[in-house]
Amino acid sequence: MIKSNGRATxxxxxxxWVEEMAALCLPDDIVWIDGSIEQRDELRKEAxxxxxIVELNQEKLPGCYYHRTHPLDVARAEDKTxxxxxxxxxxxxxxxxxxxxxxxxxxxxxxxxxxxxRTMYVVPFSMGPVGSPFSKTGVELTxxxxxxxxxxxxxxxGQEVLDTLGNSNDFTRxxxxxxxxxxxxxxxxxxPEDNAIWSVNSGYGGNVxxxxxxxxxxxxxxxxxxxxxxxxxxxxxxxxxxxxxxxYVAAAFPSACGKTNLxxxxxxxxxxxxxxxxxxxxxxxxxxxxxxxxxLWAVNPETGFFGVAPGTNSASNRNAMLTATKxxxxxxxxxxxxxxxxxxxxxxxxxxxxxxxxxxxxxxGKMDDKGxxxxxxxxxxxxxxxxxxxxxxSFRREHHHGVPISAFxxxxxxxxxxxxxxxxxxxxHGVFVGASMASERTSAQYGxxxxxxxxxxxxxxxxxxxxxxxxxxxxxxxxxxxxPPRVFHVNWFRRDKDNNFLWPGYGENLRVLEWILQRSRGExxxxxxxxxxxxxxxxxxxxxxxxxxxxxxxLLNVDPDAWLREADDVETFFDTLGPRLPWxxxxxxxxxxxxxxxSKNR
Ligand code: OXD
Ligand code: MN
Numbered sequence: 223m224i225k226s227n228g229r230a231t232x233x234x235x236x237x238x239w240v241e242e243m244a245a246l247c248l249p250d251d252i253v254w255i256d257g258s259i260e261q262r263d264e265l266r267k268e269a270x271x272x273x274x275i276v277e278l279n280q281e282k283l284p285g286c287y288y289h290r291t292h293p294l295d296v297a298r299a300e301d302k303t304x305x306x307x308x309x310x311x312x313x314x315x316x317x318x319x320x321x322x323x324x325x326x327x328x329x330x331x332x333x334x335x336x337x338x339x340r341t342m343y344v345v346p347f348s349m350g351p352v353g354s355p356f357s358k359t360g361v362e363l364t365x366x367x368x369x370x371x372x373x374x375x376x377x378x379x380g381q382e383v384l385d386t387l388g389n390s391n392d393f394t395r396x397x398x399x400x401x402x403x404x405x406x407x408x409x410x411x412x413x414p415e416d417n418a419i420w421s422v423n424s425g426y427g428g429n430v431x432x433x434x435x436x437x438x439x440x441x442x443x444x445x446x447x448x449x450x451x452x453x454x455x456x457x458x459x460x461x462x463x464x465x466x467x468x469x470y471v472a473a474a475f476p477s478a479c480g481k482t483n484l485x486x487x488x489x490x491x492x493x494x495x496x497x498x499x500x501x502x503x504x505x506x507x508x509x510x511x512x513x514x515x516x517x518l519w520a521v522n523p524e525t526g527f528f529g530v531a532p533g534t535n536s537a538s539n540r541n542a543m544l545t546a547t548k549x550x551x552x553x554x555x556x557x558x559x560x561x562x563x564x565x566x567x568x569x570x571x572x573x574x575x576x577x578x579x580x581x582x583x584x585x586x587g588k589m590d591d592k593g594x595x596x597x598x599x600x601x602x603x604x605x606x607x608x609x610x611x612x613x614x615x616s617f618r619r620e621h622h623h624g625v626p627i628s629a630f631x632x633x634x635x636x637x638x639x640x641x642x643x644x645x646x647x648x649x650x651h652g653v654f655v656g657a658s659m660a661s662e663r664t665s666a667q668y669g670x671x672x673x674x675x676x677x678x679x680x681x682x683x684x685x686x687x688x689x690x691x692x693x694x695x696x697x698x699x700x701x702x703x704x705x706p707p708r709v710f711h712v713n714w715f716r717r718d719k720d721n722n723f724l725w726p727g728y729g730e731n732l733r734v735l736e737w738i739l740q741r742s743r744g745e746x747x748x749x750x751x752x753x754x755x756x757x758x759x760x761x762x763x764x765x766x767x768x769x770x771x772x773x774x775x776x777l778l779n780v781d782p783d784a785w786l787r788e789a790d791d792v793e794t795f796f797d798t799l800g801p802r803l804p805w806x807x808x809x810x811x812x813x814x815x816x817x818x819x820x821s822k823n824r
Contacts, residue, residue, distance in 0.1 A: 230254040231346075231384045235391050236361060240344055243363050243397055246330060249337035254344045255370055257380015262371070269367040275551070279561030285549035288557055289368050291425050292403045293580055296554060297602050298428035298435065300683050303410040305440065307687075314688030315800050325411050325420075332409065332422045336401040340365040345373050346383040346393075349438050349509075349523035354622040356509050356521045358442065359387050360394035362432050369398060369430050372551060372606050375526035377433045394418065394441060396432035400425050412436060414444040414686055427528050427553065427604060438507045438523045440686035446509070447687055447695050450702070455680040456508040457485040458520050460616050460625065461735055464497030469739050472508045472520055473631035473712075474680040476661040480714065481505055482529045483728065486541035486614050490729035492766020498732060501616035502541070502609070503625055505529070510627065516704030521624035524609070531555050531565040531603045538728060541614045542605075543569060550607040554579040556598035565599035572598065579603060628742045633712040634661030634677065639784050640713035642725055642777040643734045644754040645741055649700030651754070652709025654810035657693050658792040659711075676795045690802035697806050708742050711754070716777060724777050726767070733762050751780040752817035782818040789815050 231237065231254075244252055255261065266287065269275040276288040305313035306325040313319040320328070343364050350357030364370065373379050387393055395418040401407065408423040419436045421429055428435050442453035456472040463469070475481045485505035489498045504522025513519045529542055531552070536543050546552075556564040558573035571586075578584035579600040588596045609615055618625050632655055634640070646652035656679045676682070678689060685692050700706045712734055714727045737757050740746030748755035756778045789811060796803050796811070 230256075230381075231387075233384075233387065233389045235389065236384075236387070236393070239395055240363065244342055246333050247337040247342060247363075247365070247399055248335045249340055249342035249365065251341040252344060253341055255346070255374075255379055257374070257382065262374055265367050265370055269371070274366070274368055275371070276557065277561070278552070278563065282560075282562050283548065283550070287371070287551050288555075288563065289551060289553045290579060290581060291554055294405045295403055295424050295426045296600050297426060298683065299405075299408050299410060299424060299426075302408040303683070304412065305686055306411050306413050307415055311800075312688055314690060314802075315798055316682055316685065316689045320411065322413055322416070325409075325413070329409050329411055329420045329422055332401050332407050333397065333399055333420070336399040336422070337365045343367070343370045345370055345379055346381075346387065347373055347433050348378040348383045348386070349433050349442075350521055351620050351622055352378050352382050353386050354521070356511065356622070356624060357523070358394065358437065358445070359383060359392065360396050360433055360437050362396035362398060364398040364430070366398070366400050366425055366430065368425065368551075372427060372431050372526075372528075373433065375549070375551065375606050375608050376431055376524055376528065378525060394437050396421075396437065398422070398430050398432060410436065412440050412686055414441055417441065427606070431528070434507070434524065434528065435684055438509070439681070439684035442509065442686075443681070443684065443692065444686040447691065450512070452508075452510040452518075452696070452699065454508045454510060455506065455684050456520075457481045457505045458503035458508050458522055458625065458627075459485050459487070460501035460503060460618070461732070461739060462499040462501060463739075468501060469628045469742070470503065470520070470625040471629045471631055471735065471738065472510065472627050473633065474656065474659070475633045476635075476659075476677045476680045477683075479633065479635055479661060480727070482527060482534075482542060483539045484731060486539055486612060487732060488540055488614075488729050489732045490766060493729075493732050493736070493763070496765070498736070500614055500732070502612055502614045503616045503619050504609075509624075511624075512699070512703045513623065513626075515626075518627045518699075518703055518707060519624040520627050521621070522609075522619060526609055527605070527607050527612070529605050529607070531568065531605050532599050532601055533567045534565075534605075535567060535569045538567075541612055545609075545612040546605040546607040547611075549611065550605050552603075552605050554600035554603035556584060565603055566597055627707050629707045629738050630656075630709045631712055631738065632656045632659050632679070632709070633714070634659050634680075635715040636660065636674075636713045637662075637715065637717045639781070639788060640711060640716065641756055641780060642714070642716065643710060643712045643737065644751065644756045644780075645738075645748065646709040646711070646754050649706050649709065650697055650806045651810055651813075653693060653696045653700070654807050654814075655709060655711050655754070656696065657807055658795070676792075688800075688802060690799045690804065693807055694802070694804045697804055710738050710741075718776065724773055730767055733764065733767070737762050752782055752821045753780055753785055753814065756780065782821045785818050786815060789818070
């Protein structure tokens, strides 16, 4: 019954699994995705015919398409996301857990006959360059052409992957069906012991592009723990210094905190004229391994960006805007009558004649019955675009061994408390800084916006195993690597008493990166504070940027009382993580308290 266009596979393991899943989902047809342009074009046509996607103005946006998700399916569903391993303690306190047998049985009820009248697409994919020692292979079965088209952008897909896989059993079995899109029956389930992912009743990217969050973070973090590497929610960028030397950093920020913007940073004028340039390696995920040179090396396992549209414009991220001008899929943004797209805080004026993300007639300033402005684009609307189109893309992005990491940077949105930048005092202190990260909630997650939540390493929704074990793994990493990167924390979002941002952000953030790299080389002047090292007076290069007097002091201020309160809050959070919390982190907490106390008594 398998309609395999071209050679497809000779692997009986893969064939058997596809047949077994087909027997459950009962598709009318099975189509193997070979990665060819011809097949992609046919899929685009078919999806336009059914209305799954809309062709955009091909003159203005060549190769671009538009898609709307179900109105109740616009973000990752954290409460429907489960780690299904044999022992609940291995999933830990921060994950929802189900026993594997129960999980399969429950989801099977939703998958049963879910593809009747539909086609099942078989998508072989590689996260990471095909054949690289860093890479992992997966095969996603899905009944959504939108998913296939996104996967074709987000990772290596097609025959080449099957050829590399051969008869090996070493691939992640990913099953996805939109089924009825019923939010009550939505399940995103990970089976780390079986190397499998089952996702049903969603069509939103983060829940259904199974190579991304599900494989490249949740399952990969489980594998990385066992195999001695790190799978992280981090951007990777290279800073080219005026002498042409490039150094790479990896940075973790919670969702929608400007990771994509930082990854594609365009230097502020003052620094550009000195010869600085930024090279983008990745904007969301980093796979990091120790190498024989005693350093950590990282790859971006993805080939596309799945970026948040609102707020992206030529001022905030010109490189992203230039990336998304062709071969891009836009999801849940405003669709203008002339076949172009628009979103809030994007470029240009809003279109006068358009439909909003819900498909309703929309015009700028449209209000609801209560007089509230109706947004045209869903706040978590997205663009899916190939990284190869990004003007700042690094020529080393496909390098089999990745790039060497000189510094880790953690961050989040904090209105107060955290200074613009500080450096951890040691590797273990750095792990503590990552473990105690916190941020305000954003539109990428359901829940109350603006609320501060702990998000260790920006991995709270993505760590596929016990978070306490994950912390210990990080601590151990510092022991196995001869030259571990130094660790820093940044906060671009500190506000003054009138609630204004103190730091201009964007291209100016390079000033902070410059100091970070200087410190990593053992240069750069710093002052010791109870929480770590902050730039000494005039240590940040401020060429071309004039902040009001006193602003820098406010940006770098460390208030020991506020940090003592923070320490209590961190302890409360640590207490929720169970008995496996590494003692090293309790030591760091006590050391922080001690330093704050000392500094108060001084
Ligand atoms: C993302 C996320 O989509 O972190 O990258 O939610
Ligand atoms: Mn992310």
